[in-house]
Amino acid sequence: MNNESLKLKVAEYTAKVDKASAKFPERKNLEYNRLYTPLDLEGMDYERDLGMPGTYPFTRGVQPTMYRGRFWTMRMYAGFSTAEESNKRYRYLLSSGSTGLSCAFDLPTQIGYDSDDVISEGEVGKVGVAIDSLADMEILFDQIDLGKVSTSMTINAPASVLLAMYIAVAEKNGVSADKLQGTIQNDILKEYAARGTYIFPPKPSMRLITNIFEYCSKNVPNWNTISISGYHIREAGSTAAQEIAFTIADGIAYCEAAIKAGLDVDDFAGRLSFFWNAHNNVLEEVAKFRASRRVWSKIMKERFGAKNPKSWMLRVHTQTAGSMLTAQQPENNIVRVALQTAAAVMGGTQSLHTNSKDEALALPTEDSVRVALRTQQIVAYESGLADVVDPLAGSYYVEAMTNEIEAEALKYIQKIDDIGGAVVAIEEGYIQREIQDSAYKWQKEVESDARIIVGVNKFQIEEKPVEGLLRVDASVGEGQKKKLAKLRAERDNAAVNAALAKLEAACGDEDANLMPIIMEAVKTYATLGEICGVMRKVFGEYQAPATL
């Protein structure tokens, strides 16, 4: 069939579909609501646009064999209450077939406050584990072999301090830093734009990040020094294209900062990792993963001149979309998570966290976490989705959508470049406004029934109160306070004060790398709040514009 006759047939067909879809008003405005044909892939070049898996531009995945070699890392994000409780949950997860750890810290820890700070009241141990000092970290990883397990830590503004504590625990247990594997999130730009746990202004924050890049390239070579995160941008309401565009723009800013600090791009780029959301629209998500790899590899090769193929690879951790879980008929969430898992796997993720059905209501119970982990295992072992590398390549629809998302992302990246880069675009509120507009649009679509969420605006039932939710004991805060009082009384306070004074001086010297000095401080059992307090004093605090 030649193109002209195909064009005619497609036009006829599209008219028919438009007429038919009028019966489903809520489906009428779908962006991709049509038939895809070879016409949508005109000009596509296999070698240039896709390539073989494990080769530039990595559209088909970063490894040549993908899941034929080994499955993705099943990494469940967990942590609550005390280090003792979380340690128990980690050992349970490892014994249930989890293949990596992922630590959730409570909000005071994420914002650099001790549990006995007045601002921490009511928050200690709530959304993650409370870590005040190296003593808590020793308990958190008790009986876990840090030489074998890989650990991801969702920590950003105080990432340097938590990483220093992790290295110190490992060294105490006879595991040297060069053997450690894991990731710190360490992505401050998306904290300003979407997640909210910032402490310091952008300039010193970017310095801390480049200090970590440099320190790890010499001392912790297998550590992923940053997880440049679109997850939270998507959770805050962005579209799929915005998710990868704003995140890759952040990635560009980190590369520029590191290069400006004198690092060679190939010294750090291979340890950059990413974090995507697996949202509800399965095929759009697959296209997003594929597009993101192509966009990043081109930027690293062409814009930054990276030579090492590892520097071109967008390696990604994925989490299913928490914001898509419904409080209504929570069992339905298991199905949503299964579909999101399928999307992440067909998209070629390197590791995955699956959410539990009860997370629109509270932190998950052990039983619901098990179902979430089993969901990954069923997809891995039973579904066949992991049998073939990049199974959707060549689909007219998925390839066309990969191109579309790439084009839209590149347009945003250009716009952000024009504004002056991601840091300026965030300071000016541009990225936040774009995300908010998308979030509001989504909400209006749901409220006008243009978008259907099963159990929320269609197929509702009388809801029964959900029982058996996880509750964090209110005494956690009191317990942490007591532990801290004891620590402060028993440690060598002269050593603590000397380490903190040294840190304060180093903060003021822009050429100093703060990592070794923070390492010294955590080993004296200086607390997280004390260390961040010194940095707050020198660096000041970020004041966010309250944009609406």
Next chain:
Amino acid sequence: MEKRVRILVAKPGLDGHDRGAKVVARALRDGGFEVVYTGLRQTPEQIAEAALQEDVNVIALSLLSGAHNHLFPRIVELIRANGMNDVLIIGGGVIPDSDIAGLKAAGIAEVFTPGTSTTTIIDFINANV
């Protein structure tokens, strides 16, 4: 002309999840109210002070960290201590059903959980202010 209802949308506690707060704030503004948004990480004292300064009729609290049982009652206490006895205080976020009765007893007029439409919130405010 009747004075327009003024609403303070506030984020107490340390969590940075403000998608809900911002969507609600915008819907309230589009619904004809005057809306002030505090931004993140507000202490109960800061929220009470802002309510007084802005002379609001309604305070809408959003919290997703689980600290609601501690922070919401504390905010009500401070607001009432400032003599703002008629101010309607509502809350929303990831709040288990079993906590709602306690929060209402502490003076939170209504608690809106995930999946609530913004028109439900607007209707509630119109009916109670």
